[in-house]
Each structure stands twice: as structure tokens, then as C-alpha cells.
Amino acid sequence: MRVHICAVGRMRRGPERALLDDYITRFGRTGRALSLGPLSEHEVEDRKGGGMPAEAALLERALPQGAIRVMLDERGTLLSSPRFARHLAEWRDDGASDLAFVIGGADGIDPTLRETAQMSVSLGQMVWPHMLARVMLAEQLYRAATILAGTPYHRS
Template sequence: MRVQICAVGRLRGGPEKALIDDYVTRFERTGRGLGLTALSVVEVEDKKGGGMEAEAALLERALPKGCVLVCLDERGRVESSPQFAERLAGWRDKGAQDVAFVIGGADGIAPSLRSRAAHSVSFGKMVWPHMLVRVMLSEQLYRAASILAGAPYHRE
């Protein structure tokens, strides 16, 4: 199963990009034997300033056809890392070819796109900068792969 992080905005070089690249590499190394074949980051940018709906249209075009759509949203479900790992494994085990995690821009994700999501995840009641959410999500994806592999990275 391929996993995609689809996010609004461009992340140039810097510490956030370095962290994401590291977690993507770790995920792919750990997930390969688990049927988690790839993790990619796709960025979209609304250069015309059309707001959430324009961003949603760009995000829609970037999503793999038939993917399981998951929104990162403050109204989403707060899960433990093992619960998140179980959910990822469940999609894989049900035959999903692609899972796409969507991270909106500064104003969030348009309701029209949010309503189509199979699941929404929240990293707590606090609102996080969308660039940091990318880092946090990539780490949690690696952590999920580690949990599923029985590796000692996650300790309870």
C-alpha cells in the first residue's frame, strides 16, 4: 500500500524538510516488508490566493484515484500511536492501494473535501502550524510501521 502526504504549501530546505526526509526513508525501510511500499509527499500551492476551496481543488487533483482519504483536522479523532498503527494496517489488510493524508493551508481544509474523508485525525486540541504537522505525521507514520514490525522504536 502506498501512502501519500498531500499538503498545501511548499516546504523549502531547512530542519523540517530534513526531518520529513529522514522519517520517509525510515518508513520505507521499515514498511517494505509489511506491505507499506512507499511514502511520498506531494505539495500543492494556490498562487492565486483563492482560499480553502481553491486549495481543495488542487488537493483533489493531487490525490491518487480511489485512495482512502484522511484529513488532518483539529476536529478529527485523537488516537494513540498503536491505534493509528492498527488503522493503517486495517486499510492495508482490506486491500487499499493508496492512503492519502491531507494537510490544509493556514485556514484548514475546505468542508467540501473534509466531508469526503474516510477518517479525520487530530494531533490534539491545539492548532499546529501546517509545516510542523507534516513532520509530526511523517514521524507517526514511521512509528506506525515500527509498531507493526514489532520494532523497539515505540515504547509503551
């Protein structure tokens, strides 16, 4: 199952980019044997200032057709890492070919796009910068792969 992070904004070089790239690589190595991956990133940017509706249109074009859609949203479900891993395994085992995680812009995800989600997930009650949210998501994807692989990375 291919995994996608579809996000508003461009991540420049720096520590966040290095961490994101590291977790994408780690997920690729660990997930391959589990039929998870590759993990790809799709960045969109609304240069005309159209707000959430314009960002939603750009994200819609970036989403793979037929992908399971998971929105990162502060109103979403709080999941433990093992439960997150179980969701990935269930989607994979149910035959999903693409899984897309959507991270909106500074104002969030337009309600019309949010309504198309199969699931909404929250990274917690605190608000995180969008670039860190990508890193945190990528780390949780890697952690989920290690849980499914039975490696000692995740200790609970």
C-alpha cells in the same frame, strides 16, 4: 499500500525538511517488509489567492484516484500511536492500494473536501504549523510501521 501526504504549501530546505525526509526514508525501509509504502509527498500551492475552495481543488487533483482519504483536522479523532498503527494495518489488509493524508492550508481544509474523508485525525488540541504537522505525521507513520514490525522504537 502506497502512502501519500498531500499538503498545501511548499516546504523549503531547513530543519523541518531534513526531519521530514528522514522519516520518509525510515518509513520506506521499515514499511517495505510490511507492504506499506512508499511514502510520497504531494505539495500544492494556490498562487492566485483563491482560499480554501481553490486549495481543495488543487488537493483533489493531487489525491490518487480511489485512495482512502484521511484529513488532518483539529476536529478529528485523537488516536494513540498503536491505534493509528492498527488503522494502517486494517486498510492494508482490506486491500487498499493507496492511502492519502491531507493537510490543508492556514485556514484548514474546505468543508466539501473534508466531507470526502473516510477518517479525520487530530494531532492534538494545540494548533501546529503546517510544516511541523507534516513532520509529526511522517514520524507517526514511521512509528506505526515500527509497531507493526514489532521493533523497540515505540515504547508504551
